[in-house]
Amino acid sequence: MKFIVLVCLLSFCSFLDATPVNMTSEPNVFMKRISQTSWEQSNDIQFDSDVTLDTLEMIRKADYPAEAYVTITEDGYILTLHRIPGGNGSLPVLLQHGLLCTSADWLFLGKDKALAYLLADQGYDVWLSNYRGNTYSRKHISLSPSELKFWNFSFHEMGIYDLPAMITFITNMTSQPLHTYIGHSMGTTGFYIMASERPEIAQMVQKMISLSPVAFTNHMESKIKYLIPLWTELKMIIRYFFHDEFLPQSDILKFLSKYLCEQNLEENICVDIIFLICGYDREQFNYTLLPVILNHDPAGTSSKTLMHYVQIYQSGKFRQYDYGREKNQLIYNSAEPPDYNLSNITVPIALLYGRGDLIVNIVDLKRLYRALPNVVDMYEVPWPKFNHVDFMWAKDAPKLVYERVLKLVKKKKLNNVIWRE
Ligand SMILES: *[C@@H]1O[C@H](CO)[C@@H](O)[C@H](O)[C@H]1NC(C)=O
Ligand SMILES: *[C@@H]1O[C@H](CO)[C@@H](O)[C@H](O)[C@H]1NC(C)=O
Ligand SMILES: *[C@@H]1O[C@H](CO)[C@@H](O)[C@H](O)[C@H]1NC(C)=O
Ligand SMILES: *[C@@H]1O[C@H](CO)[C@@H](O)[C@H](O)[C@H]1NC(C)=O
Ligand SMILES: *[C@@H]1O[C@H](CO)[C@@H](O)[C@H](O)[C@H]1NC(C)=O
Numbered sequence: 311m312k313f314i315v316l317v318c319l320l321s322f323c324s325f326l327d328a329t330p331v332n333m334t335s336e337p338n339v340f341m342k343r344i345s346q347t348s349w350e351q352s353n354d355i356q357f358d359s360d361v362t363l364d365t366l367e368m369i370r371k372a373d374y375p376a377e378a379y380v381t382i383t384e385d386g387y388i389l390t391l392h393r394i395p396g397g398n399g400s401l402p403v404l405l406q407h408g409l410l411c412t413s414a415d416w417l418f419l420g421k422d423k424a425l426a427y428l429l430a431d432q433g434y435d436v437w438l439s440n441y442r443g444n445t446y447s448r449k450h451i452s453l454s455p456s457e458l459k460f461w462n463f464s465f466h467e468m469g470i471y472d473l474p475a476m477i478t479f480i481t482n483m484t485s486q487p488l489h490t491y492i493g494h495s496m497g498t499t500g501f502y503i504m505a506s507e508r509p510e511i512a513q514m515v516q517k518m519i520s521l522s523p524v525a526f527t528n529h530m531e532s533k534i535k536y537l538i539p540l541w542t543e544l545k546m547i548i549r550y551f552f553h554d555e556f557l558p559q560s561d562i563l564k565f566l567s568k569y570l571c572e573q574n575l576e577e578n579i580c581v582d583i584i585f586l587i588c589g590y591d592r593e594q595f596n597y598t599l600l601p602v603i604l605n606h607d608p609a610g611t612s613s614k615t616l617m618h619y620v621q622i623y624q625s626g627k628f629r630q631y632d633y634g635r636e637k638n639q640l641i642y643n644s645a646e647p648p649d650y651n652l653s654n655i656t657v658p659i660a661l662l663y664g665r666g667d668l669i670v671n672i673v674d675l676k677r678l679y680r681a682l683p684n685v686v687d688m689y690e691v692p693w694p695k696f697n698h699v700d701f702m703w704a705k706d707a708p709k710l711v712y713e714r715v716l717k718l719v720k721k722k723k724l725n726n727v728i729w730r731e
């Protein structure tokens with residue numbers, strides 16, 4: 311536990327270093343210079359050019375067509391949507407990333423393996439969305455990311471504004487409903503919120519596939535829970551130095567993670583931190599991918615998003631943000647924040663989970679299964695150690711998970727399942 315605290319403090323220190331420099335200017339010349347020097351100097355480690363590619367470049371390098379669009383949410387955030395376009399009349403599928411990730415996470419495994427490419431190979435029109443606050447969606451029509459107000463959102467707003475904007479954009483562009491929504495982690499949280507709060511948008515989605523579904527979290531076993539008692543202090547640090555922005559991509563962080571994380575690939579403290587948080591699965595982790603992963607993640611979010619997850623963990627309720635009794639009364643007209651009503655969700659939903667996932671506990675999952683009226687698949691990945699990030703990065707994800715996902719995407723008729731556990 312002390313260990314995690316230390317590492318977190320360390321990464322915060324790296325931000326402290328960064329604060330005197332103008333973080334909002336892009337590209338930041340000073341930081342660029344540092345990181346370039348560091349790339350050049352480390353001849354002892356192999357870095358292939360893939361490491362520094364962004365989402366569009368990765369797709370093009372894999373020999374697929376790539377497009378990017380922006381869409382504006384009702385509250386003014388400018389979001390980037392990436393796309394691997396399908397042929398005429400192809401069915402649109404949307405992939406939504408989780409906490410601190412981006413559209414690029416769906417591509418790390420590469421051609422013939424990554425889910426985005428497998429779907430494109432099957433002829434689908436593949437859309438990769440980016441939630442507000444990440445590397446590709448740090449713009450707003452009137453606010454700047456250096457303002458506190460820009461970061462005044464949690465996954466609630468991602469659910470009620472970001473997903474509706476992106477889904478409306480796709481259905482409008484393709485003149486058909488969204489064939490399948492596939493979410494990982496916070497990509498599922500946002501969907502459940504959207505589908506219960508904005509049923510008129512959910513109507514445009516024909517089915518939903520949840521990878522590592524996160525709604526109730528009070529049985530979470532991730533070691534990250536030991537940081538919760540420190541959260542008040544951390545939140546103050548994030549507010550004071552980073553205007554409520556949590557772990558954005560920065561060249562200083564990349565520089566640091568390079569030296570901490572890429573020296574010794576098989577005995578790696580950075581990977582061990584991922585294991586402590588997400589579940590321990592050494593066999594499925596491809597250490598060769600680490601430089602690529604670290605070039606994209608963590609991709610930034612608001613500290614309010616983390617706070618909202620902390621609240622859900624502590625209250626045991628999947629409900630709106632808790633502002634404290636007085637302010638709740640003003641905002642919600644009740645002292646307690648209202649629950650998300652999962653029984654309002656009519657979209658057919660498949661739940662895919664791993665037994666090694668420290669974030670998604672089976673007890674919480676069971677509760678989610680009972681709350682959702684329309685569950686069409688319960689699939690436990692047949693690898694006992696399968697953890698939270700394995701859904702995106704595991705060596706055998708194509709065989710263990712994506713085969714099942716493709717089957718579900720293709721299936722015309724989905725029936726409700728009874729889960730015997
Ligand atoms: C930071 O950079 C941005 C974009 O170049 C510029 O608009 C802004 O004024 C700069 N802020 C400071 C404090 O220098
Ligand atoms: C797709 O449709 C457009 C317009 O309907 C048409 O011009 C184009 O030739 C079609 N492309 C293919 C590959 O069928
Ligand atoms: C953030 O949003 C909430 C609810 O919309 C509002 O009550 C609060 O004052 C806002 N805080 C800031 C710093 O803008
Ligand atoms: C839908 O698409 C048309 C053009 O294809 C565009 O003019 C219109 O603004 C779009 N509407 C929305 C809500 O995106
Ligand atoms: C959910 O269902 C309840 C009861 O039918 C209804 O009062 C509520 O408005 C619904 N919520 C939404 C967002 O439609």
Ligand SMILES: *[C@@H]1O[C@H](CO)[C@@H](O)[C@H](O)[C@H]1NC(C)=O
Nearest residue numbers: 649650651652653654655683
């Ligand atoms: C939730 O929605 C269901 C179905 O629409 C409804 O029967 C129930 O009363 C709602 N519950 C609450 C607390 O609004």
Ligand SMILES: *[C@@H]1O[C@H](CO)[C@@H](O)[C@H](O)[C@H]1NC(C)=O
Nearest residue numbers: 418419420596597598599705
């Ligand atoms: C690990 O990742 C590298 C780089 O993408 C790839 O070449 C290799 O095949 C992967 N190994 C396994 C076992 O998937």
